[in-house]
Amino acid sequence: MTDDSQRRPIIIDTDPGQDDAVAILLALASPELEVLGITAVAGNVPLPLTEKNARKVCELAGRPDMPVYAGASRPLMRPLVTAEYVHGKTGLDGPELPEPTMPLQDKHAVDFIVETLLEREAGTVTLCPLGPLTNIALALIRAPEIATRIREIVLMGGGFFEGGNTTPAAEFNIYVDPHAAQTVLDAGIPLTMIPLDCTHKALTTAKRLAAIRAIGTPVAEAVAALLGFFERFDETKYGTDGGPLHDPCVIAYLLKPELFSGRHVNVVVETGSELTMGMTVVDWWRVTDRSVNATVIRDVNAEGFFDLVTERLATL
Ligand code: RIB
Numbered sequence: 301m302t303d304d305s306q307r308r309p310i311i312i313d314t315d316p317g318q319d320d321a322v323a324i325l326l327a328l329a330s331p332e333l334e335v336l337g338i339t340a341v342a343g344n345v346p347l348p349l350t351e352k353n354a355r356k357v358c359e360l361a362g363r364p365d366m367p368v369y370a371g372a373s374r375p376l377m378r379p380l381v382t383a384e385y386v387h388g389k390t391g392l393d394g395p396e397l398p399e400p401t402m403p404l405q406d407k408h409a410v411d412f413i414v415e416t417l418l419e420r421e422a423g424t425v426t427l428c429p430l431g432p433l434t435n436i437a438l439a440l441i442r443a444p445e446i447a448t449r450i451r452e453i454v455l456m457g458g459g460f461f462e463g464g465n466t467t468p469a470a471e472f473n474i475y476v477d478p479h480a481a482q483t484v485l486d487a488g489i490p491l492t493m494i495p496l497d498c499t500h501k502a503l504t505t506a507k508r509l510a511a512i513r514a515i516g517t518p519v520a521e522a523v524a525a526l527l528g529f530f531e532r533f534d535e536t537k538y539g540t541d542g543g544p545l546h547d548p549c550v551i552a553y554l555l556k557p558e559l560f561s562g563r564h565v566n567v568v569v570e571t572g573s574e575l576t577m578g579m580t581v582v583d584w585w586r587v588t589d590r591s592v593n594a595t596v597i598r599d600v601n602a603e604g605f606f607d608l609v610t611e612r613l614a615t616l
């Protein structure tokens with residue numbers, strides 16, 4: 301058993317979302333991690349649903365004690381764009397999950413992020429954004445002094461050689477709030493970006509989904525139903541066996557970084573042109589003199605990743 305002194309404290313910022321849900325379950329199933337709280341942001345579906353969905357997932361994991369906070373209801377500058385066409389109208393279509401009974405915290409998510417970073421020992425807390433970066437950017441704008449207190453930001457977002465999934469150029473999380481993404485990239489915080497180039501190699505194939513279903517627990521059955529719904533859009537779009545399991549890659553990276561590989565490069569977000577709005581311009585071949593501001597992950601050992609996810613889900 302991992303004692304508290306060795307557990308890595310994290311805050312998950314999320315817009316559940318079926319893949320967010322699996323990421324939250326993976327984190328709650330992993331004793332190496334201490335989830336200090338879950339902050340919800342508008343993204344896949346509007347904030348009233350993302351915060352409720354986060355509470356539904358905590359209760360599914362048997363963790364009604366986990367504090368869930370509501371954050372930004374829209375991006376910094378742009379109107380909210382949602383993705384019911386992928387996630388369904390509830391954002392967690394697939395299984396029938398009961399309405400949550402655990403309360404939503406009164407405190408705003410941004411206040412929780414700032415206060416936690418100021419109270420906790422500097423350099424110990426990792427932020428794990430799984431949706432648009434609005435809450436993280438607002439926290440940095442409100443309290444710039446937290447930037448040097450963050451151990452690392454490990455986020456799912458962006459794409460480069462793989463292009464975009466929301467426009468030809470932009471991935472959803474960055475597209476929804478490109479200004480927030482650039483604010484976070486400008487903050488000088490150790491940052492690892494897990495883009496579509498990586499997550500599109502982590503497909504929920506029929507074999508992998510069957511292995512999760514075979515666990516046979518209520519959590520596993522719910523996850524199989526979540527992913528069975530979630531994958532259909534991308535299977536049709538890409539003609540693949542299964543869809544990309546985006547957000548759990550963030551948590552898996554914390555647990556087994558050896559499953560992933562990438563390089564330290566410069567990333568800039570398009571915030572001017574509507575044609576390429578939200579594009580993450582990744583200088584992978586270092587053709588500019590722009591300074592390194594991110595570790596960008598390009599590859600994942602997909603078998604190892606799904607073995608980890610399946611093994612941990614079986615413990616819930
Ligand atoms: O583009 C994939 C990302 O957008 C994932 O985080 C998914 O949950 C959606 O938020």
Ligand code: CA
Nearest residue numbers: 317320430431
């Ligand atoms: Ca997400």
